[in-house]
Amino acid sequence: MGEKGLAYRKESYVNWDPVDQTVLANEQVIDGRGERSGALVERRLMPQWHFKITAYADELLDFSGLDWPERVKTMQTNWIGRSEGAEVTFEAETGDPIEVFTTRPDTLWGATFMVLAPEHPLVAKLTSESQRAAVDAYVEQASRMSEIDRQSDTREKTGVFTGGYATNPVNGARIPIWIADYVLVSYGSGAIMAVPAHDERDFAFARAFGLNVIPVVQPDGVEPLDGATMSEAVPGDGVMINSGAFDGTRTGKGETGGDGIARVIAWLEERGLGRGKVTYRLRDWLISRQRYWGTPIPMLYCDACGIQAERVENLPVVLPEDVAFMPTGESPLKQHPDFLEATCPSCGGPARRETDTMDTFMDSSWYWFRYLDPSDETQAVRRDLTDAWTPVNTYTGGIEHAILHLLYSRFFTKVMRDLGLIDHGEPFERLRNQGMILGEDGEKMSKRRGNVVDPDDLVAKYGADAVRAYLMFIGPWDQGGPWNYQGIEGVVRFLNRVWTLFDGPAEPGEADEARVAELRRAAHGAVKEVSEDFEAFQFNTAVAELMTLQNAMSKLKNAGLVAHPAWAEARSMMLRMLAPIAPHLAEELWHRGGESGSVHVASWPTFDEAALVADELELVVQVNGKVRARLTVPADVSEAQAIAAAKADPNVAKYLSNATIRREIYVPGKLVNLVVS
RNA sequence: GCCGGGAUGGCGGAACGGUAGACGCAGUAGACUCAAAAUCUACCGGGGCAACCCGUGCGGGUUCGAAUCCCGCUCCCGGCACCA
Numbered sequence: 001m002g003e004k005g006l007a008y009r010k011e012s013y014v015n016w017d018p019v020d021q022t023v024l025a026n027e028q029v030i031d032g033r034g035e036r037s038g039a040l041v042e043r044r045l046m047p048q049w050h051f052k053i054t055a056y057a058d059e060l061l062d063f064s065g066l067d068w069p070e071r072v073k074t075m076q077t078n079w080i081g082r083s084e085g086a087e088v089t090f091e092a093e094t095g096d097p098i099e100v101f102t103t104r105p106d107t108l109w110g111a112t113f114m115v116l117a118p119e120h121p122l123v124a125k126l127t128s129e130s131q132r133a134a135v136d137a138y139v140e141q142a143s144r145m146s147e148i149d150r151q152s153d154t155r156e157k158t159g160v161f162t163g164g165y166a167t168n169p170v171n172g173a174r175i176p177i178w179i180a181d182y183v184l185v186s187y188g189s190g191a192i193m194a195v196p197a198h199d200e201r202d203f204a205f206a207r208a209f210g211l212n213v214i215p216v217v218q219p220d221g222v223e224p225l226d227g228a229t230m231s232e233a234v235p236g237d238g239v240m241i242n243s244g245a246f247d248g249t250r251t252g253k254g255e256t257g258g259d260g261i262a263r264v265i266a267w268l269e270e271r272g273l274g275r276g277k278v279t280y281r282l283r284d285w286l287i288s289r290q291r292y293w294g295t296p297i298p299m300l301y302c303d304a305c306g307i308q309a310e311r312v313e314n315l316p317v318v319l320p321e322d323v324a325f326m327p328t329g330e331s332p333l334k335q336h337p338d339f340l341e342a343t344c345p346s347c348g349g350p351a352r353r354e355t356d357t358m359d360t361f362m363d364s365s366w367y368w369f370r371y372l373d374p375s376d377e378t379q380a381v382r383r384d385l386t387d388a389w390t391p392v393n394t395y396t397g398g399i400e401h402a403i404l405h406l407l408y409s410r411f412f413t414k415v416m417r418d419l420g421l422i423d424h425g426e427p428f429e430r431l432r433n434q435g436m437i438l439g440e441d442g443e444k445m446s447k448r449r450g451n452v453v454d455p456d457d458l459v460a461k462y463g464a465d466a467v468r469a470y471l472m473f474i475g476p477w478d479q480g481g482p483w484n485y486q487g488i489e490g491v492v493r494f495l496n497r498v499w500t501l502f503d504g505p506a507e508p509g510e511a512d513e514a515r516v517a518e519l520r521r522a523a524h525g526a527v528k529e530v531s532e533d534f535e536a537f538q539f540n541t542a543v544a545e546l547m548t549l550q551n552a553m554s555k556l557k558n559a560g561l562v563a564h565p566a567w568a569e570a571r572s573m574m575l576r577m578l579a580p581i582a583p584h585l586a587e588e589l590w591h592r593g594g595e596s597g598s599v600h601v602a603s604w605p606t607f608d609e610a611a612l613v614a615d616e617l618e619l620v621v622q623v624n625g626k627v628r629a630r631l632t633v634p635a636d637v638s639e640a641q642a643i644a645a646a647k648a649d650p651n652v653a654k655y656l657s658n659a660t661i662r663r664e665i666y667v668p669g670k671l672v673n674l675v676v677s
Numbered sequence: 678g679c680c681g682g683g684a685u686g687g688c689g690g691a692a693c694g695g696u697a698g699a700c701g702c703a704g705u706a707g708a709c710u711c712a713a714a715a716u717c718u719a720c721c722g723g724g725g726c727a728a729c730c731c732g733u734g735c736g737g738g739u740u741c742g743a744a745u746c747c748c749g750c751u752c753c754c755g756g757c758a759c760c761a
Contacts, residue, residue: 071681071756078680078757085761102761115761157759182759192761201759281760399755473701475689479682487689490701496716541691544700551700620696625742627696651728665741671695675741 002299002309006052006415007287009299009307013119013186014048014286015041021329022290023048025359026283027079027404035404043143048288049297049356053411057082057280059425060410067430069478075402081281086265088274090114090166090193092177096122098166101188101279104198105268106251106260108170109243110216111193114177115159115205117185118142126177128163135160135179142181157182157205168193169273171244180205188279196233197225203233216242217251285408287359292323292331294357302344302351310353311345317353331355364405365412368392369422386422395428398436406431432537435480437471442482453483465582466492472539472581494547495582501554502571502589509558516566521614522552523570524607530577531604543581549574568593573605621646622673623655639666646672 001007014023019039023046028035053060057080063073085103092098098114116123118139127135138160159180166177182201183192196206197215206213215225219238240249240260246267250258268274288297296317298310310317320339323332333339333355344351372385391413397405406428413427438444439451446452458467470491475481526549533542553570561567571593579586579599590599614635619642621629629649633642643664646652656676663675 069681074681075756081757081760083760100761104761180759182761184760187760194761199761201761204759279760402756473689481689484689484702486702488702493716494701500716540689541700544691547700618696622695622742625695625740630696654728663741665695667695671742673695673741 001051001415001419004419006055007049008052009047009049011045011047012286013043014046016044016046017041020291023286023288025286025361027285027407028359028361048286049299049354049358050284050286050288051411053285053408054280054282056411056414057282058278059414060282060407065429066426068428069431069433071399072402072406072431072433076407079282079403079407082278083280084276084278085261086268086274087189087277088169088193088268090169092122092126092164092166093174094125094164096125098122098177098191099189100191100193101277102193102195104195104251104261105264105274106240106243106246106249107195107198107216108168108193108264109240109246110195110197110214111168111175112173112196112206112212112214113175113194114166115180115183115192115194115202116162116177117183117190118179118181119185120179120183120190122191123162123179126162126164131161131163135162138179145181157201157208159205159209161209170268176211178205178209186283187281197227197230198233198235200233200235203230214242216240285359285411287362288356289359290331290355291357292319292325292333294360295319295362296333297354297356297358299354300342300344300351301354302347302349304349305344305346305351308344308346308351310342319357331357333357361404361408365408366416368427369416381416381421383421390422391424391426392428394430394432396432396434399433402433433478435476435478437474437480438482440483440485445483458488462488462492463584465585466495468583469495469543469581473543475540477537477539491543494543494550495585497554498550498574498578498582498585499589501550501557502575503592506557506559506562509560511558511560511564511566515556515558515561516564517611517615519553519556519561519566519570520608520611522549522556523566523573524611526577527573527605527607528612531607534580539581542577546574546577546581575599576602576605617669619646619669620671621649621652622671623652624675625673628652628655635669637669639668642666642672643674646674 015026015029015034016022017024017034017037017039018041019037020034023044024034024041029041032040034041061077061080061082063076066073083103085101086105087099087101088105088108090098090100098116100114102108116126119142123135123139138158157180159178159182162177162179164177165174167173168175178194182205183190192202194202194205194211195216196202196211196213198217203213205211213227213230215227215230215234217234217236217238218225218241219234219236222234222238225234237250237252237258240246240251243249246260246264249260249263251260252258265274265276269276296319298315298317300308300310302308320333320336323336323339325332326335340353340355342351342353343349366381369381369386369390372389373382376382409427413422414425416422417425436444437453439446439449439453441449441451443449443451455467462470466488470488473491474484474487526545529545530542533539533545549570553574571589572595575586575590575593575595576599579590579602583600586599590602595602616632617635619631619633619637620627621631629646629651631645631649633645637645643666647656652674656674659676661674661676665671665673665675
């Protein structure tokens with residue numbers, strides 16, 4: 001990855017977690033807090049190792065061929081945050097070029113000022129002597145503010161004039177340069193052109209500081225805009241005005257009819273003032289961690305040759321196990337001479353080993369490839385095994401991984417593909433997210449809240465099978481919800497009944513034909529339903545279906561039937577379907593029933609369509625869509641017979657006596673609807 | 678603000694446009710027991726003696742027929758959010 005330019009070191013503003021004493025990737029900062037520690041992160045300028053995930057931004061936006069939840073695809077799409085627009089160069093009066101990114105180059109003529117992020121490298125140079133004190137104070141204040149405070153959108157706009165001016169390249173206007181913390185140094189170029197007439201934020205800023213507002217897009221069906229009196233920004237499309245040769249051009253990106261944006265970009269490119277540009281919210285993946293526990297970054301520092309990659313034959317670099325953990329807050333690797341001392345692969349002189357280790361998400365980004373043959377010391381992955389076993393068909397996990405593990409894994413898989421290690425670019429073909437079981441109070445379980453349900457306690461009381469089966473039964477697997485103690489007893493009873501059903505005595509009786517047919521219908525019907533449920537991850541209805549089968553079998557059970565081959569068939573089906581739900585119980589009953597081998601390697605049961613057919617069925621009769629009768633009819637009833645039987649029913653006839661039948665609807669084997677007036 | 682997902686009995690939840698409430702919990706009655714627990718049986722959306730009427734967040738619509746499809750709302754949950 002280093003050779004391909006996909007791993008590199010650069011100095012940048014990073015998220016520093018003061019509790020874990022390490023930096024974190026953007027994905028690991030939730031609402032301004034460290035994902036693990038919960039501590040407010042600080043911004044620090046540090047040199048760190050990164051993976052160039054942004055090189056794959058567009059490919060990561062392509063989910064074609066993947067059967068993934070819409071929610072996850074949306075979250076990743078938002079996280080990557082692609083936006084199309086233009087990069088335009090403004091020139092400051094100091095002669096410095098200032099790059100800005102805009103999605104609305106068609107509003108360039110309305111740029112009446114510029115705003116730089118407080119951290120922008122040109123701030124100090126652009127600031128005039130009379131404004132220096134105010135600017136320094138503002139920059140200092142911004143640097144101390146937490147990310148949370150800075151990003152709160154209810155804040156009034158703040159900012160300071162630098163005293164410097166720039167020239168609007170499209171019309172030569174002299175416009176003031178301000179700094180404000182609503183412009184982020186980490187997005188785009190860290191500087192914006194402000195078009196207050198057509199951008200809400202710029203409008204609020206302009207009104208707060210008395211800056212010019214010049215409308216350059218006149219929307220349809222609205223009074224002509226007046227910058228002096230407008231009460232809010234007008235962000236939509238319309239016809240360009242106050243824009244020189246472009247006056248009268250319709251704005252838009254083509255889909256709304258106008259093509260102003262494309263025409264302005266072409267015009268800028270002709271004159272060398274700017275060019276079309278795509279910007280992403282996604283940042284490169286910061287993988288350095290100032291921790292001992294992590295995979296060492298195999299890079300070396302040589303005083304003579306600079307940063308060098310460790311020789312391939314020396315890989316992998318492993319963590320020393322004889323480190324001294326001291327309460328310094330620093331990685332013990334920094335105090336370990338044997339680890340630190342290395343040889344420069346370029347000049348053969350002494351080199352110092354990198355002591356940062358990799359984010360552990362690095363490891364989870366490719367483990368399923370490595371796990372295919374973890375003992376192979378000669379190569380990272382074995383091609384014949386990855387070809388045979390990957391991509392993963394179905395992958396499950398919590399939604400909390402939507403933009404962490406799942407995004408990193410997709411990136412890593414694409415990199416491995418491009419390095420020729422594997423032949424595919426997506427790790428997981430089908431993804432399903434399980435819901436989270438919350439505490440009884442409906443809140444996320446936490447020790448602090450005291451609402452934690454400990455599965456070990458439940459296992460001790462009810463057994464592992466009962467707890468497992470209840471978790472499958474409690475509700476839709478993908479939804480989650482509050483934990484509820486009330487239902488588990490029902491699952492325990494069900495499992496006890498299954499035990500009694502197969503291991504208990506039977507009353508005397510006969511295996512008459514009707515009984516056998518009913519038994520087979522119940523068992524084969526359950527196989528059909530449960531198979532479909534498992535395929536669709538609907539485990540709650542699968543368990544319910546097995547409960548129904550147990551109820552049916554318990555009712556039918558007698559000594560004669562138990563001796564019949566259909567009973568053994570039904571028991572075998574039941575236990576194989578129960579195996580993923582109550583594995584211990586199913587295995588025990590499997591052996592007690594005289595089966596050989598393990599139920600867990602037995603094949604999944606298949607059903608016989610013929611066994612599902614009943615000789616009689618219930619026909620619902622409606623008059624004008626309201627149920628008026630339920631009739632038992634032979635299974636092979638014809639449409640004419642069904643309608644005749646419906647009309648003959650006394651309760652139905654009552655509604656027909658003084659009415660005319662307008663229409664007769666027949667749903668085979670299910671329903672007759674007589675439309676009368 | 679933008680984007681997802683959701684709303685059905687006392688509770689968890691079922692339901693290819695075709696019997697709303699499968700399955701389970703809780704509850705009621707009965708059997709067994711000296712009694713209780715466990716177990717088993719029956720009942721179990723609301724109203725009504727009954728015929729029947731009303732019922733899937735709210736208001737419309739499509740349809741012979743809507744929890745399900747369409748339009749417009751309300752509320753709840755999740756994600757993103759000063760991203761230029």
